[in-house]
Amino acid sequence: MRTFADVAGDDAASTRHRVLAAVRDHGPISRAELARRTGLAASTITTATQGLAVEGVLHETEDAGESVSRTGPRGRGLSVDPALASVAGVDFGFRTVRVVVCDLHARALATRESRLAERYSSEEGLSVAAELYRAAVAELSAGQGAVVTVGVALPGPIDAVRRRVIGSSVLPGWSEVTAGRLADTFGVDTVVENDANLAALGEHVFGAGRDVADSLTVKFHSGIGAGLIVRDRLVGSAGSGEIGHFAVAADGPVCRCGKRGCLDTFAAIPALLEAVAGGAATPDVRSLLASTAAGDARASRIVSDAAELVGDAASRACLLFAPQRVIVVGAMAEAGDVVLEPFARALRRGLIPDTPSAPEIVRGELAERSTVMGAVALALTASGWLPVAS
Numbered sequence: 027m028r029t030f031a032d033v034a035g036d037d038a039a040s041t042r043h044r045v046l047a048a049v050r051d052h053g054p055i056s057r058a059e060l061a062r063r064t065g066l067a068a069s070t071i072t073t074a075t076q077g078l079a080v081e082g083v084l085h086e087t088e089d090a091g092e093s094v095s096r097t098g099p100r101g102r103g104l105s106v107d108p109a110l111a112s113v114a115g116v117d118f119g120f121r122t123v124r125v126v127v128c129d130l131h132a133r134a135l136a137t138r139e140s141r142l143a144e145r146y147s148s149e150e151g152l153s154v155a156a157e158l159y160r161a162a163v164a165e166l167s168a169g170q171g172a173v174v175t176v177g178v179a180l181p182g183p184i185d186a187v188r189r190r191v192i193g194s195s196v197l198p199g200w201s202e203v204t205a206g207r208l209a210d211t212f213g214v215d216t217v218v219e220n221d222a223n224l225a226a227l228g229e230h231v232f233g234a235g236r237d238v239a240d241s242l243t244v245k246f247h248s249g250i251g252a253g254l255i256v257r258d259r260l261v262g263s264a265g266s267g268e269i270g271h272f273a274v275a276a277d278g279p280v281c282r283c284g285k286r287g288c289l290d291t292f293a294a295i296p297a298l299l300e301a302v303a304g305g306a307a308t309p310d311v312r313s314l315l316a317s318t319a320a321g322d323a324r325a326s327r328i329v330s331d332a333a334e335l336v337g338d339a340a341s342r343a344c345l346l347f348a349p350q351r352v353i354v355v356g357a358m359a360e361a362g363d364v365v366l367e368p369f370a371r372a373l374r375r376g377l378i379p380d381t382p383s384a385p386e387i388v389r390g391e392l393a394e395r396s397t398v399m400g401a402v403a404l405a406l407t408a409s410g411w412l413p414v415a416s
């Protein structure tokens with residue numbers, strides 16, 4: 027296993043550790059810049075980087091785009107060899123499991139995906155995920171380092187302290203699944219986090235939020251959730267960002283959570299599909315998106331009314347922490363303007379008029395991959411290969 031600590035050593039004051047941390051955080055980086063950032067003598071840098079290159083830990087790159095650093099300088103220079111180790115992201119959706127194995131520069135090396143029955147059990151989900159994961163790992167080339175950490179996204183509240191899924195009506199068969207059980211499934215160190223939080227992290231590190239420090243990512247999907255990035259950090263704990271359970275109608279239907287009138291019961295995908303079906307056979311989300319794309323008036327109205335409700339809920343979150351950008355992700359974000367326009371209108375209406383800090387409102391850049399790439403970012407962070415904002 028090659029975590030950052032395995033390679034750099036435990037002594038953060040050592041030359042090796044300082045050089046490697048600076049390359050990880052700012053690479054591709056020149057030797058001169060490395061000397062400036064670490065405060066080490068040029069001759070010390072030359073010796074240390076030569077040794078690390080011989081070991082295969084560092085290599086010269088031409089392309090700054092390879093960097094996992096969000097803010098690193100551009101140009102030719104030293105970077106960590108991306109083949110040193112691998113990480114994986116696993117996204118357990120409501121009906122799909124998605125696995126991606128990446129190198130240390132977060133480039134996808136192998137991906138797998140499988141459909142499951144709705145409300146699948148943890149046994150079923152874990153066994154399918156383990157199979158997909160093994161198949162993806164088998165695809166890695168001989169020179170690529172083994173997976174060091176797996177990041178897992180689950181659509182429910184996660185107790186980060188005790189590292190377990192909290193008993194939840196959202197994931198009925200998953201209550202008390204622990205990080206340890208997940209680690210047994212994949213055979214390596216595993217970290218787990220809520221899916222909307224990881225969608226936010228994915229867009230922050232690799233997507234539409236990478237150039238701002240404060241963003242709100244709204245996942246408009248089978249459930250509605252939000253992830254908060256504050257000063258470059260994912261914040262929150264079990265049950266945070268659950269805007270799908272904001273009450274929007276005192277006399278609305280009872281939600282799966284047990285409350286009445288939650289946003290999810292009006293605007294999440296299952297509610298939209300039911301409304302569109304109107305008692306007939308329930309369509310799937312693809313046919314709903316096809317209907318709105320074709321300009322079907324009824325489907326478009328149902329979707330845009332739901333988007334307004336979600337935008338209004340997002341405005342309340344914005345009033346609390348004034349993000350620079352609001353990023354909409356999830357299957358409904360793929361509907362485009364029929365969702366984004368009413369969402370933005372309702373969000374702006376919910377803010378204080380003429381507020382100078384009104385956020386930009388954009389669609390996620392990673393499409394259906396935002397959550398799984400957030401799981402990759404989580405795995406890179408946990409294994410020490412992605413720096414955490416200080």
Ligand SMILES: [Zn+2]
Pocket residue numbers: 270271281282283284285288290
């Ligand atoms: Zn609810």
